[in-house]
Amino acid sequence: MIQRPNRAGIIAALDTQSPEQAEAWAEALAPHVGCLKLGLEFFVANGPAAVARIAPHRPLFLDLKFHDIPNTVAGAVRSACALAPAMLTIHAGGGPAMVQAARRAAEEFGPDRPAILAVTVLTSTDAATLSATGVSGGPAQQVLRLARLALEAGADGLVCSPREVSLLRDAHGTGPLLVVPGIRPAGSAAGDQSRIATPEETADAGADWLVIGRPITAAPDPAAAAAAIAASLHP
Numbered sequence: 001m002i003q004r005p006n007r008a009g010i011i012a013a014l015d016t017q018s019p020e021q022a023e024a025w026a027e028a029l030a031p032h033v034g035c036l037k038l039g040l041e042f043f044v045a046n047g048p049a050a051v052a053r054i055a056p057h058r059p060l061f062l063d064l065k066f067h068d069i070p071n072t073v074a075g076a077v078r079s080a081c082a083l084a085p086a087m088l089t090i091h092a093g094g095g096p097a098m099v100q101a102a103r104r105a106a107e108e109f110g111p112d113r114p115a116i117l118a119v120t121v122l123t124s125t126d127a128a129t130l131s132a133t134g135v136s137g138g139p140a141q142q143v144l145r146l147a148r149l150a151l152e153a154g155a156d157g158l159v160c161s162p163r164e165v166s167l168l169r170d171a172h173g174t175g176p177l178l179v180v181p182g183i184r185p186a187g188s189a190a191g192d193q194s195r196i197a198t199p200e201e202t203a204d205a206g207a208d209w210l211v212i213g214r215p216i217t218a219a220p221d222p223a224a225a226a227a228a229i230a231a232s233l234h235p
């Protein structure tokens with residue numbers, strides 16, 4: 001399983017349909033980041049074979065956010081494990097049996113299996129959006145509820161927003177891997193993200209990995225942007 005960085009490491013989100021673009025980013029960003037994330041945009045456009053083009057550059061985080069019946073998720077996890085990612089995602093909202101099925105399927109791949117991360121409440125979701133889906137109590141309460149469910153069912157870690165990192169550390173200690181999108185360096189546009197914080201604030205709160213997409217990939221010089229964020233975390 002992937003090693004926990006000493007102080008928060010950077011995962012660059014390579015959100016593009018183009019394998020050439022993803023590969024160019026991977027090559028340029030590899031010296032500055034600890035992990036590369038491929039998500040639905042890349043995977044749906046290019047399929048599993050294209051993942052192999054990115055894998056040589058850095059450990060891979062396959063962020064496909066599985067959410068289905070337990071048997072189907074177990075099958076999807078087996079297929080994903082064949083691509084040898086370091087981490088992969090499922091939705092905690094799929095429930096304990098689904099999380100358990102994902103963990104058991106991953107364990108078939110032995111000690112080098114990927115970490116199973118359970119997505120709690122998407123970082124784009126604010127209190128009003130959550131309430132519109134019928135969930136009362138606000139994002140922090142729902143993150144804590146889903147985190148407990150997922151960890152008790154065998155998830156190795158959680159995806160949460162910067163706002164919940166210290167709450168989760170207080171509730172669950174240093175055990176779970178905390179992987180955190182919604183990262184915005186001071187002055188950068190929030191875009192569709194709602195629950196955000198800077199890289200330094202998120203690292204100080206106790207995150208293991210910071211998932212950063214557009215603040216790096218939409219910068220005029222992505223490698224320089226990644227280097228600057230890395231320097232702010234490890235001065």
Ligand SMILES: O=c1ccn([C@@H]2O[C@H](COP(=O)(O)O)[C@@H](O)[C@H]2O)c(=O)[nH]1
Nearest residue numbers: 013039121122123181182211212213214
């Ligand atoms: O709750 C979540 C779960 C996953 N993501 C993913 O992280 C990146 C963030 O990209 P930015 O450009 O830095 O906003 C993206 O790939 C999402 O799919 C998330 O944002 N929130």
